[in-house]
Amino acid sequence: MANKRIDEATGTETVGHEWDGIEELNTPLPRWWLWTFYLTVIFSIGYMVVYPAIPLLGKGTEGLWGWTSRGQLAAETAKAESQRADLKAKLAATPIEKLGDDPQLMQAAVAGGKAAFRVNCVQCHGAGAAGVQGLYPNLNDDDWLWGGNLQEIEYTIANGIRQPDHAATRTSVMPSFGRDGILTAAQVQDVVSHVRSLSGQEKASASATRGAAIFAANCVACHGPDGKGLREFGAPNLADAIWLYGGSRDKIAASVANAHAGVMPAWGGKLDAVTIKMLAAYVHSLGGGEEFTVAAAPQATANAQP
């Protein structure tokens, strides 16, 4: 401390340290400033006692108040759930076909369904519900395999499609016409010609005429005489522009030869009835939902999906 002196220019005392001729002036801080510093130290000790703070080998200290971020989340979730209890009760009491009568309830159901969709459905159908070509159907369009009104959608979600060991599931089996030797390769090509002519992708040809006869013998039971499909069997409309498994010659030929049988789990056992109702409302709201009387729907051609 030998270097302590009064700085001439400022009249202020130096603290006595000196580094290569650089000295520090001592301009004392206010005393209360020090006290606030001590207070923060005391606060931090208290904080470490009541809150989880010190990491140990297995887990950290728990703190006297037992607070955890998970616990806080659980409490807030429970609170949100209890706030929604009224809404859930109302949804549970309203049959799905009456949902449209209460626009507010419908809005709430759509919002809830959107959230549930994000958790349970996006893995296959995608975040935008646009599906995946060749695998999972698009839910935004006006083309429905098993029906597109609220009730039908709810049933599909609850019982699934081709869910094993579930009697109520929607199911049908298309024969593998090529693989199982029902039709020859040439016959399959003729059927493809006919099917593509149904949707206007190909003009009439000798092959298509031959195919028409084969179609009439093998396919009309499910797909109907004009190829418009049959929702009871989930048989897709072959006369429209939408092709889940592809509309080129090769793709259709592959579909006829090997058949497809998409599977969706029955959600009835996994989700509660209210969530399923909300999911149905959401899927219905995506832009292709149908009214209960199909005839009143604007797209009269709306039908099933190949």
Add this chain to the structure above:
Amino acid sequence: MLNPETVPPEDRPILLYEKRKSVFPKAIDGYYRRIKWAWMVLALVVYYVTPWIRWDRGPYSPNQAVLIDLAHRRFYMFSIEIWPHEFYFVAGLLIMAGIGLFVITSAVGRAWCGYSCPQTVWTDIFQHVDRLIDGDRNAQLKLQAAPWGPKKIAKRLSKWAIYLVISSLTGGAFIAYFTDCPTLAREYISGEAAPIAYYTVAVLTATTFILGGFMREQVCIYMCPWPRIQTAMLDEKSLIVTYKDWRGEPRGSVKEAKSSATPLGDCVDCNQCVAVCPTGVDIRNGPDIGCITCALCIDACDKVMEQVGRPRGLIDYATLGGCEAEKAGQPPESLKKAILHPRTIVYFLIWSAVGLGLLFALGVRTHIDISVAKDRNPPYMLMSDGSVRNAYTVKLRNMEGRPREMEIGLVGLDGARMWSDDQSAATAGRTLTRSVAADQADPVRVYVIAPPGTKSQDFTFSLRALDKEGGSDSHETHFDSPVEETE
């Protein structure tokens, strides 16, 4: 500070912290004190009266002239109403406030600190309360030194009670800017106001009580960033409160001056400038960060100079450059010259440009607005008849205080039709009519369907009001289709 005279420095311990030296400023009357009074009254009247001013905006909007309506996300200021999407107006106002402080600092130095800053105004009020209860400077010093007894306790308690009343009135007025003031006043007194109102008042009362009543000049010296920023902005052309040392030194009383062999300066070393200083600064030591340029020392010094028959202005508003010139024998700088130097004018021009820009934007803004967000997932939807559908979230804003009918139209995209998701697709057409509630935004999901073969292209949503006042807006967006990709 330590007294360097008494003990040799190496023998004293280093004290890195020290107790606050209380400041007991003496009351003073004078030219600047009167300006301060007038300005203080004006500032307080503006603060307390503004929330009570009414402004008729029709049946759908609040009738408070200045209102920050956080719940409904609106900012009202007389005839101006600002929506959240117009927040650049608020940003602009803040920029103007910032540059405004630059202009003021450049022209008249720390005038904000000395006259307008709430910390200064409330400290001033509290110091007058001190004088009312305890008496002037000497009585306050005496009371401070006196042992605690019934009299001191009574004085302290009554003083703090008055502090508390003033503080709670401060906080109480603040919340009136955020909700309907008369309603709030009624509910607040009857205990029915929202808890947040009481919390806010409690917090503001506490800060006013502590900062104005006890921290005082320490807020300016230790806490406030503004003096530091101003220090960077002050130069030899800035007006500051200055002691003209070439005139005042060497100091000595009138009596000493008579007996002194060498002539003494004008300063009679009466210490009045220090006694009146609300921040406890000795201005004669030169410019100081503690000096808020309240100019009370000028009043004190002028009074003394008058008594001893010497010219006023030994301590005065002056620029350091002007002082140098004056020292060299030139006449004192005129106030006009001191204020109107180029930097001030440049700041003022920038400030005016921002202000004019805001006024222009305010003048041309529409009261009807459309904005469109396109759904990107999925970008387009192929329908079973081969037509292509896109979805958009269209937001219509009605910034008038009455409900309005509006018509959305499609410009371009031949053959396309649209419908909103709360209507049936059977209603699809080239236009869509919505009624938007007064002073509301109406978000609506719109499906646009175009015939098979439509290519990806840009098109425009147009919007027009269907009432006689009219008004229109449009928003360009994009239509996605699979056709482009196969080409």
